[in-house]
Amino acid sequence: MKKILVDTESASAAVAVFGREDGEVIECVPSGVEVINTRDENPVYDILERDFNVIFCRGCKREDFHFYTVPRLSVFATDSFGNAIGTLWGAGDISDDDYPVAMVSLENNGYILANSLKDFLYKLVSENADIREKYDFSGFIPTENKKDNGEYLTELFSLKPSEKEEEYEFEVFASKEEAEKKYEFFKVE
DSSP: OEEEEEETTTSOOOSOEEEEETTEEEEEEEESEEEOOOOOOOHHHHHHHHHHOOEEOSSOOGGGOOOEEESOEEEEEEOTTOOEEEEESSOOOTTOOSOOEEEEOTTOOEEEEESSHHHHHHHHHOOOHHHHHHTTOTTOOOOTTHHHHHHHHHHHTTOOOOSOOOOOOOEEESSHHHHHHHSEEOOOO
């Protein structure tokens, strides 16, 4: 299947479009980085920031993140090391299972952390050693309140292990120009 990228930083685009060219299926994939700033003052954000090192974006700009992703990454948080955390393909909320959570390190390495926001929170607050070993949460430094607040968040969001383990394609480039060396881009006019 042929893949063509749609740069969502320069134009709004659908999540995924398929077409045909000479009988070959063409997948149009949204790419780039979107920043989701929160305006809410929410105690859950405070707990995640204080106890789990997930710092929600407030006043961040696209220029704060020096990478380009395929598919699009909607950055909603960072950690104290400067790693970016976001959802692939689009932005959702705790009730959505459609968007996997990924992280881009300062070295522009990409990692899939979870199948959804709810799955991400579960893995973050879980005391289950198997889960913490399988996923690299070393950048998330819990404080002494972790256990109590982890139990609170588990109950609040009805967190439980994900029933599915999915494989996702996720690439990080230094810039759009780097991505253009590998992929063809759909010209949005």
